[in-house]
Amino acid sequence: MDLLALADFNLVARHGGFGKAARAANRPKATLSRRVAEFEAALGLRLFERGARDLKLTEEGRALFARTGQLLAELEETATAIASGGETPRGRLRISAPLLFSQTAMGKIAAGFARAYPQVRLEVTTDDRAVDMIEEGYDLVIRVNPAPDESLVGRAFLHDRLVAVASPDLPRPDAGKAAPAVVRSTEDWSAWKIRPPAAATIAVDPILRLSSVIMVRDAVRAGIGAGCLPISLVSHDLADGTLVLWGEVDAPEIALWTLYPTRRLLSARVAAFLDHLKQAFPTGSPDELAAYVGR
Known part of the structure; x- marks a missing residue:
């Protein structure tokens, strides 16, 4: 050929x-x-x-x-x-990342990577859908709880969990009563099941539907209703009393994965970015993400 x-x-x-x-x-x-x-x-x-x-x-x-x-x-x-004469990372690196992670952390991560590897031209796009890496020319994608795909390999590098929170001025409802809630447009909550030790089922009345998690968090801060949010996004609010914790929601763990096409040789620039993420989040805990993002 x-x-x-x-x-x-x-x-x-x-x-x-x-x-x-x-x-x-x-x-x-x-x-x-x-x-x-x-x-x-x-x-x-x-x-x-x-x-x-x-x-x-x-x-x-x-x-x-x-x-x-x-x-x-x-x-x-x-x-x-x-x-x-070496394996210095160079060339274009295209990455697709989910909206929330891009809004809260990706700018800082990208700036640090560009500073460490000036010969790599990093390009990050935001997308919550499952992009076709080959057809759309991505070297690496970051996804939340991705479905298994035999054509891709990768690992989880961050973990998070959902909690129910509200403004201190919004009382937790009595049993049998519904709490006013702010939810994402794609969610269909009727109740939040709270894990032990605060085991309970809290009925919710979605009075406000918003398209992004950041908007939900900001509306909950404003006191219009309670919200179900990642702990990393509200840990600072809980620490300073801006929000109060109603309990940890019984829901699947949130895991962020890095994925790339299966192949024997991993490009130097992809390997360098994976190492950069590992340095930013050594254990991958929600506390690490909250500390990295800051207020």
Whole structure:
């Protein structure tokens, strides 16, 4: 197989078109188009569907890109590392992270990483959906309680838990009565089951639905209703009395995972970012996250 032609195919697939690929590589568009057409002819496969205005990978093209894109990146990185006499992380690192973690911690993490590894160009996007790492060109994703995926490997690096909290001015309701509550738009709480030693079931009346956890926290601080929130997000409020604890909610643990495509060789820049996270959160406890985020 012609590795140069394979590299040209990956270049076009990664950028989503001949024009964008040509500009990124500073090469003639016609040359790239001809090289890819010759590569398709040599394989006997159509790798792209060429429309009037767009270019899309065929099923065979997607499969080839998924299997060879990371391998070519590793080859290029290895050659660069050998040429420079070391494994210094360099190049572009694309990361997708969930909204709440991005809002509270990712800016500080990214700044520290950029300072430690100036030859890496870090790009972080915020998304709560399960992105397609290969199709969308991510090197690493951070996800909350991800579903098992045989194509990805990773580990949990942070843990959190949910607690029911309220303003000191909002009394905890008597048994059989519902507490006014602020909930996320995607939640459907009718009651919070509180774990021992404060075991109880607190009925809730969602009087306010908001789309982000930060908004829920701020509304609970304002005293409009109680909220079910990660302990790391409210620990400072509990410590200074801005909020009071009604109890720990009986719900699955919140775990943040780093995930990346399965492969033998982990790129130097991904390995460096994983080490950076480990230094920021050595034990991965909610207290560490709360201390890192601050007020």
